[in-house]
Amino acid sequence: MGNVIALEQALASLEIRPGTAHGARLDPGTSLQLGTGDATLVYVLSGEITGDPASGTSCTVAGAADAGAASGPRTLLAGDAFLSLGRLAISLTSQSGAELTVVPADVSLAAVTPLPPFVFVDGFSEIEPAAAALVSHLGTGTPSGRSGETIVCQMIIKTVLLAAIRAWAAPTGGTSAWPDPAIDPFLRRAAEAVAADPGRDWTIDQLASLSAMSRTVFAARFRRAYGRSPAGYVAEIRMQHAKDMLESGASVSETSRALGYGSDEGFSRAFRRHAGMPPSLWRARAAAPSLH
Missing domain, CATH: 1.10.10.60 (Homeodomain-like)
Incomplete structure (x- = not known):
């Protein structure tokens, strides 16, 4: 129960100001560089990407397994996602090439303190199929200029980011990796x-x-x-x-x-x-x- 309450508290206080989603293509042997400052969600449309974060700075969750600490390089395939909260820089490299959707966002650091800087989500498309379908279309269409379209796009980005956090904090295996907050x-x-x-x-x-x-x-x-x-x-x-x-x-x-x-x-x-x-x-x- 404590982990559920901790998750609800964090999600309730989470503040996200999304930027404009865009597509990115990595040629074989090239990398996507993510710096510090803004959070970034990366969704793999095709191909593969590999990240090698420092020990103790990331966790991973699989579509039907418990979440836990990640150690060493992690490779993500089509349908997987990666979330950086902008605390540390990281390089995501593709050996064979990849098509990605990249979603930048300004995320309040106070709200995400319990989270590690990096979250690898294996099988994101299975954990959150609706959100995966939405994020796969972001950055690929031509804006129509219709009133309200920007607001709807922002809400989609927020939904995708929250889905990635929930996937780690409340994985389908039933065991949560969300730590109890050090709160009075x-x-x-x-x-x-x-x-x-x-x-x-x-x-x-x-x-x-x-x-x-x-x-x-x-x-x-x-x-x-x-x-x-x-x-x-x-x-x-x-x-x-x-x-x-x-x-x-x-x-x-x-x-x-x-x-x-x-x-x-x-x-x-x-x-x-x-x-x-x-x-x-x-x-x-x-x-x-x-x-x-």
Whole structure:
């Protein structure tokens, strides 16, 4: 349970500002250089790439196996993915040539501290088939200039990045490699209470009481530990639950009521601010057939 809560906390606080996805072709014997600063997701369309990160800086997850620490060079084939969080530089080399989709993004470092700098995802297309189908089409089409197209593209990139993180943190084998965060257990009480009941009208006073702290001390310590205010954390947890409910087929009204919003309009405004699109569009996008 602790690992699940840790994952939810990290995903809720994750901030991603995606750049423009683009295709990349590696000739035999050439490399893709990834520096420090921005995070980068690399999806292998065809061919192969190999990375050789320093010991203790990466992990790997296979489509039907547990995640664990990676050691030595790792080779990825078509349908695999690689995620660099921009903390260390790395070179991805192809011996026979490769076609790639490269997705740059600015990822908040505070949110990804528990993660290793590099994640190798074997069988990404099997773990997250819908996301793999989406990322394989990014950077290959011609922009039409239609209103909202940029927002939709950004949401696809965010979905792909989160899918890569979930693939490592909650692999299909049932054992999570996500480490328990070194967070004050009193603060954790408040975070776990919010995750267990996101629809409750939480106040700072209530959360501070759960943590056995004064309002002022609790607010300051919570922001340092989780990278955002208690109110911001509650909002993020609600939005994550909202996305899950909408993707599972719940209506906008059902989701709004379950998460404690006074009206569908208020919920829709909050969701649009968070996701960049109305909840009805998010629900429709989740229900649409995957690209092939």
